[in-house]
Amino acid sequence: MKKTIELNGNSFDVPAEIENVxxxxxxxxxxxxxxxxxxxxxxxxxEAYDKPINDRDQIEIIHFVGGG
Structure with missing residues (x-):
């Protein structure tokens, strides 16, 4: 069963096999x-990335990009 989360401010459907962060x-x-x-x-x-993802969780992900 898929879940729908808010990812970086947008609705995002999470496939059923994605159970944690x-x-x-x-x-x-x-x-x-x-x-x-x-x-x-x-x-x-x-160390907490094994935390389960639930329907309607709000997740923000910030990643760093190199450049000049």
Whole structure:
């Protein structure tokens, strides 16, 4: 069963196999990047990326981009 979350301010359907934040980062091709994740207005430590994603959760992901 898919879930719908708010991801960076937009509605986003999460496939059923994506059960936690770490899996979501992998799905978004962000697993190998330095990111900051906020879930329901709380910043998550990397050790908490196994936290389950629930329907209607609010998730903000900020990743850093290099350049000049």
């Amino acid at each position: 770490q899996a979501l980062l992998g799905h978004l091709n962000l697993a190998d990047r330095i990111v900051i994740v906020e879930m329901n207005k709380d910043i998550l430590a990397k």
